[in-house]
Amino acid sequence: MPDLTFTGIGSGLKVSEIVNAIVGAEKAPFISRANKQQAEMTTDISAIGALKSALESVESSISSLADADNYQLRTASGADSFVGLSASKDAQIGNYSVKVDVLSQSHKLMSGAMAEDEQVGEGTLNIAVAETNFNIAVSASDTLSDIRDAINDSDDNESVIATIVTDDAGQHLIMTSKETGVANAITTTVTDLDDNNNVDGLVGLSRLAYDVSDPDDSLHIKNLTQIDEAVDAQITIDGTLVVTSSTNEFKNVIDGVDITAKKMHDVDDNDDVSRISFKENNGNIKSGLEGFVKSYNELQVLSKQLGAAGESGSGPLAGDSLLRGVMGKLRQQFSQAFDMGNGNSMSLSQLGVESDQYGVLSLDTETLNEYIDSDVAGVQQFFVGTDSENGFASSLEELTGFYTDTDGVIQNRIDSGTSQLDRLDDDYLAFERRMDSLEARLFKQYNAMDLIVANLNSTSSFLLAQLDNMPGVVRKDN
Template identity: 60%
Template sequence: MSISFNGLGSGLAVSDIVDALVNSEQAPAEARLNTKEASLTTDISAVGALKSALEKVQTSMEALGDSDKYQQRSTSGTDDFISISADEDAQPGSYNVKVDALAQAHKLSSSAFTSDEAIGAGVITIGSGDNSFSTVLSATNTLEDLRDQINNGPFTGNDSNDSVVATIVTSDLGQHLVLTSKETGEENAIKITVQDSDGNNTDTGGLSRLAYDVTDADPLNHTTNLTEVNAAQNAQITIDGTLVVSSSTNEFSNVIDGVDITAKKLHDAADSGDISDISVTENNNNIKSGLSGFIASYNELLELSNTLGASGEDGVGVMAGDSLLRGVMSKLRDTITNSVNVEGNSLSLSQLGVTTDRYGVLSLDSDTLSDQINADVGSVQQFFVGSNDDDGGFAQSFDELMSFYTDSDGIIQNRIDSKTNQLDDLDDQRESLTSKMESLSSRLYAQYNAMDLLVASLNNTSSYVQAQLENMPGVVRQSN
């Protein structure tokens, strides 16, 4: 630590002199660092704004490269009786639909049993649709035991119950076993056969009291020891008054190309004037909305570019003359004028109604676009999306161009990272400058303090010599 004796010997303002000398060294260096920092910060901000604008343009074009958004179908006709949906395979048109029947699950109910009554020993086999399972009952099993075995097993062999739910309903007469198929439709009707321990598998005694089998074509061979509560029933609709369609569920998939219909409610005689009307129209709104979004984002980018690259009487932009800005805007202008080969013919954005004024601003001629869509929407889709035989259409090539600039390892981010590293270097230079100025200050204080002490010593010597001379014999002092 240096100690300053400001002016004790020399009378000089040592602190002021040292501060002035240090500041004369420090101020220009700090000014250079501040200027460099401002330049780097401004560049990072400008290039970051450019990247954001480019990403917005890139995103707007991505929507036009999604093939799933083309030739969609808009449908109308969902009402109290039906609901509908359609995909791109649906052809524009109109139809009327009448719901004749709703799908119904098969339900059977047994006669009454007491809670502790043995229902009979043997094997009972239950089938519904493609599923069939068997379970074994002992002479002491009750209706509740059978219900539990139907729902949870055990079953014989590798059987499993995927098709029937068993419940017990208790009436004034006793307990009734109720079986309901899990799936609707005639093909899921329940069939119950037994191997009764008494040897008679179809009578109304023992386990055969639960037999139900109406699969034989001859009604005389039917076994109906259970009561049918709800018949297994298919849904049925009539299209355009003549075309009858059945389904095991209430869903009719693709009965009209690309159109799915779900029946919800019967049309009865009172609803004859309310037959459901279905209308399918083609929806290509994504093209116009996509192009409009692209044009808006491009024009915003163009305005930003003009501001950043301005050079004239009104001022100079922060990226005036910058090769990055000139390069990306030049490539963009070239790209949006490019043509794409579509089935042997060239197609471009200008042919789709995208026009450019003398300042480069884009606009959309909706009539031209509509004419092109109506004439051949497939070609428009292929222009943007490409076909299965190539690497993609306009949207993909545009995305590849933008990615060169906007990717996390793209040219713009590399520039931002480089400038950020330079900012970090400035921090190191500031610390170095501070250390250097502290060293200079200490050295100057040491030099000036040494000078001050020397001057003080010389002054003391001068005073001593003067006093000795004055006290020598023969020396006459001057009177005041």
């Protein structure tokens, strides 16, 4: 049976209430202090985390302006159902006409008709495309289907797809080059072990021979039928410049421009052409600055909330040196002039970014556009910098990274606060164990006292009873 303990029976004292009151009096100051510290640390971590997030937003908004590849881009126009376009910053501004004369085509060959179970003939079939070739070993019992499977399953085959097409005459082996263009034409040569004639095409494996690779050879082997010729794509630029490609993509045929042929123009109509043009695109500067101004103004609002101090209440980072430091350095960065060479310098305000009396930024797009039109290379240098010196955007990224990096100032503070919270949890657990020990000790002491009092009461009652029974003793009652 479980042990049952009834406290205070012997003494009449409310032992449980006394013990709980003593333990509670010990706990109250510690819990109050711990809760206060935990609340302060949690608030600090949350506030610092919000500051870090806002700084990361500023850093992200300026990052596109720190990349030289994002400047002086080109906008291509004129893409249609005939041609597709893409242009890099190397493309020169200008207009061109493009006519698609021919689309590229894969080479396709077909064998003569054979019965489904017909044995083609023993030997070796070599298939060559461009600079690659591979061998297929054909046994005496192999059919066209077996040869198809051997071609498609060959680990060395990177160039040909084989299939079977069946018509009224029988089965035909179809081989198609995976790549388009003249250079990817298919050549098949055989070693025919049936009649030791590798080219006659009458019986055996020689029926699959096809070799027209030598243009000077008048005795081309054509035991396969050419269904589709291997064709290079061809376009004509500005009516005179003819360009060919093994695919329908023409890379860098105009400096910095890739053209994709999609459909042929009318061969007999010289006016049926695609008109393409390329213009300078510096839209990234305006959009990048607009994003930066927006994210910084959001940071400015947050910093005032975090650092507020006054009768209406204080922010969680009021008087905090970290908040003051980062905002001060950012404002200093905005006013810094960057060397542009030849004794010239430029600051952010010259590009139309202005600050009002409350520190709120705004962008004068008219001023910005005028500067871009007059010296876009200078604008790029201001933001990106040179090989030896960072520009505004690069410097700002470095500044914000000092605070926001994984080993930066803010993260170190967050990690420190988190460690303190963990220590508080450990201290609380240790304190709870001490309080449990104190409670157990007090109960033990009070229960011992209760037992002593109970024994004394029992002894007192016994003595009084004995005295009452003694002869000649008269008990005086009040």
